Amino acid sequence: MTGNENPLIIARNERTRWFSSDRFGMFIHWGLYSIPARGEWVRSVERISTDAYQPYFEEFNPSQYNPKVWAALARQAGMKYAVLTAKHHDGFCLFDSQLTDYKSTNTLCRRDLVREYVEAFRAEGLKVGLYYSLLDWHHPDYPAYGDRHHPMRDNEEYKGRSQDFSRYVEYLHGQVRELLTNYGRIDIIWFDFSYDKMSGETWKAAELVGMARSLQPQILIDNRLGGSGESNRNFGSKNPPVYAGDFACPEQIIPPEGLVDEDGQPVPWEACLTLNKNWGYAAADKDFKSPQQVVRALVECVSKNGNMLLNVGPNAGGEIPGECVQILAEVGEWMRKNSASLYACGRSEFPKPEWGRYTQKGKWLYAHIYDRGIGPVNFRGLAGKVKKARLLEDGSEIKLERPWMTTEYPADAFIDFPSSRLPDALDSVVELELL
Numbered sequence: 384m385t386g387n388e389n390p391l392i393i394a395r396n397e398r399t400r401w402f403s404s405d406r407f408g409m410f411i412h413w414g415l416y417s418i419p420a421r422g423e424w425v426r427s428v429e430r431i432s433t434d435a436y437q438p439y440f441e442e443f444n445p446s447q448y449n450p451k452v453w454a455a456l457a458r459q460a461g462m463k464y465a466v467l468t469a470k471h472h473d474g475f476c477l478f479d480s481q482l483t484d485y486k487s488t489n490t491l492c493r494r495d496l497v498r499e500y501v502e503a504f505r506a507e508g509l510k511v512g513l514y515y516s517l518l519d520w521h522h523p524d525y526p527a528y529g530d531r532h533h534p535m536r537d538n539e540e541y542k543g544r545s546q547d548f549s550r551y552v553e554y555l556h557g558q559v560r561e562l563l564t565n566y567g568r569i570d571i572i573w574f575d576f577s578y579d580k581m582s583g584e585t586w587k588a589a590e591l592v593g594m595a596r597s598l599q600p601q602i603l604i605d606n607r608l609g610g611s612g613e614s615n616r617n618f619g620s621k622n623p624p625v626y627a628g629d630f631a632c633p634e635q636i637i638p639p640e641g642l643v644d645e646d647g648q649p650v651p652w653e654a655c656l657t658l659n660k661n662w663g664y665a666a667a668d669k670d671f672k673s674p675q676q677v678v679r680a681l682v683e684c685v686s687k688n689g690n691m692l693l694n695v696g697p698n699a700g701g702e703i704p705g706e707c708v709q710i711l712a713e714v715g716e717w718m719r720k721n722s723a724s725l726y727a728c729g730r731s732e733f734p735k736p737e738w739g740r741y742t743q744k745g746k747w748l749y750a751h752i753y754d755r756g757i758g759p760v761n762f763r764g765l766a767g768k769v770k771k772a773r774l775l776e777d778g779s780e781i782k783l784e785r786p787w788m789t790t791e792y793p794a795d796a797f798i799d800f801p802s803s804r805l806p807d808a809l810d811s812v813v814e815l816e817l818l
């Protein structure tokens with residue numbers, strides 16, 4: 384069956400229409416690990432036992448938590464959807480699950496943090512997603528000794544402990560049912576992640592997907608029930624398994640050519656990227672990307688038919704770090720003037736130019752000019768194809784000109800910025816209306 388005949392793919396492409404138009408989302412990694420502040424893998428990396436991690440549970444009381452502030456920041460940055468960690472690998476639940484005591488409503492804050500998040504982001508007009516870790520280093524029936532990642536993976540005391548993995552899978556399914564039943568419309572469920580034999584039907588993935596789609600027929604599911612950050616295997620297949628998901632999620636990389644299926648047809652994908660080097664709050668990690676890097680990463684994703692899910696890691700108090708707020712404010716200022724070049728746009732029919740990138744939406748071609756270069760700006764092969772050009776940020780006319788030095792290039796179009804400097808150092812966008 385070709386991709387365009389497979390009913391699974393037809394349904395996927397319909398379901399993801401809004402996703403592939405919105406292009407830009409906020410990832411939020413937040414939980415107990417925000418207290419040690421050394422990233423969300425701290426338990427695994429430092430082999431911290433459940434008992435040694437328990438003080439963070441006792442202490443957790445994010446008095447500054449106000450998801451309305453987070454939601455406003457996301458919207459002002461131009462983000463259209465968000466994904467919050469409802470449960471990360473440490474097993475701590477930011478929601479009032481009836482299946483465990485290891486949850487935010489049993490901490491000093493006594494709050495259902497997920498409920499407040501979905502209500503605040505919906506009120507701000509954003510679509511809401513929930514990240515749910517398939518791994519669970521707190522649950523007694525999750526493989527520990529000899530596992531590739533568990534904090535107690537080489538602790539002899541855990542060798543030979545009696546476990547019933549089917550009890551864990553039942554717990555996993557039960558919590559997903561809670562999240563997709565008790566919190567209204569959920570637009571994305573973002574599972575994370577499969578590895579070795581811990582993949583696919585080990586999670587009873589087909590049954591899990593069936594339940595998710597029966598509870599929330601519109602919901603988008605990522606591809607990590609059978610994949611991970613480095614592997615989008617089985618997603619590009621024309622006949623994917625039912626749990627292949629609705630979009631691929633390459634991690635900390637923008638796929639060099641974007642992502643296509645076996646037929647070379649574009650598939651929905653979302654690059655998830657951190658603002659510094661950590662997903663969870665890491666106090667010492669000040670290696671933040673600049674607003675220019677963020678804008679150009681988003682442009683690159685869209686120019687390759689993809690989305691960008693950009694992460695913030697709030698601190699123990701529930702605040703998004705000031706550096707992230709500042710970066711997102713500057714990105715938002717650029718988006719306020721130029722988002723038409725990204726929303727509902729995708730790969731251009733024209734090859735990547737030397738001075739930057741193209742995005743396109745039908746007859747509207749957006750030139751993202753990063754390098755002013757010398758002399759007129761060259762548009763290879765566009766001679767006679769452009770009706771008019773405008774600087775997107777203010778609508779001012781950009782003259783299509785053929786100054787004397789362009790005589791030898793009749794197939795190309797040219798514009799000549801009046802100044803030797805570009806209007807916007809982040810990204811100067813010229814909107815070209817094609818004939």
Ligand code: GLC
Pocket residue numbers: 412423424575576612634655662
């Ligand atoms: C990796 C990390 C996990 C993080 C995820 C985000 O799977 O293990 O900590 O939440 O990437 O994509």
